[in-house]
Amino acid sequence: MVWRLWKTEKRQDGTQSWPSDTNQSIKQLLGMYLSSDAAPFAGWAAPGITFTPDVEPVLRNGVRGYQLALWFWLFAEKHGTIAARMVRESFCLFAEEAQPSSGERIDALLDFENRLAHSIEGISSGERTFRLESLPVELPMEFFLATGFLRLAPESPYAGENESASLQGNDYKLADCFRHATEEALAVFRAMIDKVEFDAKSLSNWKWSAHPGAAERHLQRRHGNPLFPLHRQMVTAHDVYEARLADTQALHEISNELGELNHSFAQTTELPLNWQSFLDGYRDYVDRLDERRLAAGGQNAPLGDAIARLRTDILTTWRTSLHRSRHSLAALDHEEAQRAERRALLYGCDWTAQLLSNGSLIPPEEVVPALLSESPAELEKVVTALQAEPRLHDTLVHCRATAHRLDNEARSGGRNIPDIAGKLRILDGPPEQVPH
Template sequence: MAWKLWKTEKRHNEMRSWPSGTHESLKQLLDMYLGRDAAPFASWAAPGITFMPDIEPLARDGVRGYQLALWFWFFAEKHGTIVAKMVRESFCLLADTMQPSSGDKIDALLDLENRLAHSVEAISAEQRAFRQEGLSVELPMEFFLATGLLRLAPDSPYAGNEGASLQGNDYKLADCFRHATEEALAVFRPMIDAVDFDAKSLPNWRWSAHPGAAERHLQRRHNNPLFPLHRQMVTAHEVYEARLADAQALQDIRNELNEVSRSFSQTIELPLNWQSYLEGYRDHVDRLDERRLVAGGQSASLSDAIAKLRADILTTWRASIHKNRHSLATLEQEEAKRTERRTLLYGCDWTAQLLSHGSLIPPEEVVPALLSESPSELEKAVTGLQAEPRLHETLAQCCATAHRLVNELRAAGHNFPDIGDKLRILDGAPGQLPA
């Protein structure tokens, strides 16, 4: 969170012993959330506030969800966002064991609370203020949380109808958000103060929707008979370490990109050897983009920043040769070749990671990793390998090793979905998926 939506004053609360273990703390939090009478969730409504039957479930779930989100925001303040995300995943999976299918509902509710909080963060002080009887009055943040919930929640009777009157429910709900926040702070501050983080204590996790390279290889290995038995076992601690490494890889690229961008922006006049000068910048930026593709993960904003700097470099280049049609044509042809090569060699996670310096795929796991890809991704990998003459021998070795590995595992009684299709892709021509 960029800034806190909650007040910092501490309220006196009775002394209570809180667990220090991560998993034990999550179990206690879940018991509190699912229980009917446990603080702070039981005190979600401000004193004297009631809602009509069609609004009360929305108000109750929205405010209680906000209280729950506060716990994870506090946890992120203490231990970092990567840890908080992993703990949240474990919490939702734990909820499923208590009440089947409740984990996805809680996860969706927390996503909604995050969107509400971020939308409120974007509201300026001027937007919060209005004039009443000549005086400037600033609406509290809780008011915008309330209106956001009433307008954005999928099950709200006001959803999709911006012009509908909220019938005073926004003001009542704002009171509930304020009251519930105070109740949550009194309980969660000492609770979070007590809890430490140890990834080894987490019994489970969810794989990231867009895993980085380190996490992706753990995902390939996990319970996968294509890998040796000892490599099939993956722990929450390994996943945590992988996510840290993946985040650091992207941060290193961002830092280097910022330095390159700053250096290029300081160029006032091109030197006499301007072409090699611009080629150097373009090549550097392209290497950064290749590293981004190897690193994987959620890197859309980094991709946009790289593309912008690259466009600035090429704009300068084209402006320098705009009167030379032959040079312009040569540049465009070279750009097309670079784009094609990048698509072939970095269009598949496996190929990108295989070709990177210090690959996260050990040599003995190259083929199991390749066979762990989907048929469509495998075809991309084969197409990329066949497009590079220097990689033809690698492809032949992968094909032979894949057949040998699959035969051994089949003899041991293992069956794999799509394995026949994958072997045919390895044996056949690129661009032809089996019917």
């Protein structure tokens, strides 16, 4: 996220030596966070502020979580969001080792702090201002952090209550704590972040993305997988970092092309005489972009929505131009249904989408090992797609033969391939459905 410094004093703590190594830095940060008396987390409450016992643990956890999130936001400003995400994953894994079940809890807390900060970023100065005895008073951003936390945090006693319900003064007190805790954290973290460098090679662990891009997905297939040669089974945090950079760049390029195409179509004030081929060209371009998006993988739903909006605009223009021809409209609808069916078949799973993409990230010799790395449900989708597309029948025959060869080689070498028997049955399919 783009983190904003909300009127905090730049107070530096130059009394401590901080490590430059990424791994050492996050281990030190974890020790500070888990400690009961280490700065800046021990100073989460503003001087003179106290809370009742029923709310204090919740508010302490929320403010300390916000302090922790500050460290990762500062790290992202220096080294980028992808690097910060990987460091955060390592931090949570170290936390899990130190205190079982704490890693997932911290990760969820950081997600909440991110959403909370994002939710108030758009609040303007005017929206923060009210009049008190004819004088304008501007509420600080920390006030909105406090009210947001009290009303949205699942463990808050005020969660789910009507917005008019009283927060019993805890909003103002918590706002003071957020401001104080931010100043305390920045006094420590600025020096830490200034010192620490990022080198993915120094990270000893990572977590796979919930929605990996194509490059990361293939690393995930290879990692420790006996279907691949031993040297290809070795995957490092540096490999994952490079893959995530490549996946992000792939979506960025698609987004840029979509923006240019959108601008070009928006500039069309009058259709040419050959308007059908003109619109068909736009539709084909949009469909190719969407196929590239699906092949790229990752968290690309917003990009998919943007592509769908442009496609809708193109088809709306097309249908408007055909409004007097029921036959032509029916033909267009039929063609659209066929396109949608083909797209669902061929691009409904990662493997086929990546296989059909230009410059596929799956090397030819790893196509079948990659296929056998998919889940049984995904494998069934692949087989259905290959059977439905005549030009891919030879691919299905090759995959089946190679899969059996890999299984035989593994058996001869005393290696066990998980779920291989069931996957071979899916790949073979009923005899009458498998092309020869």
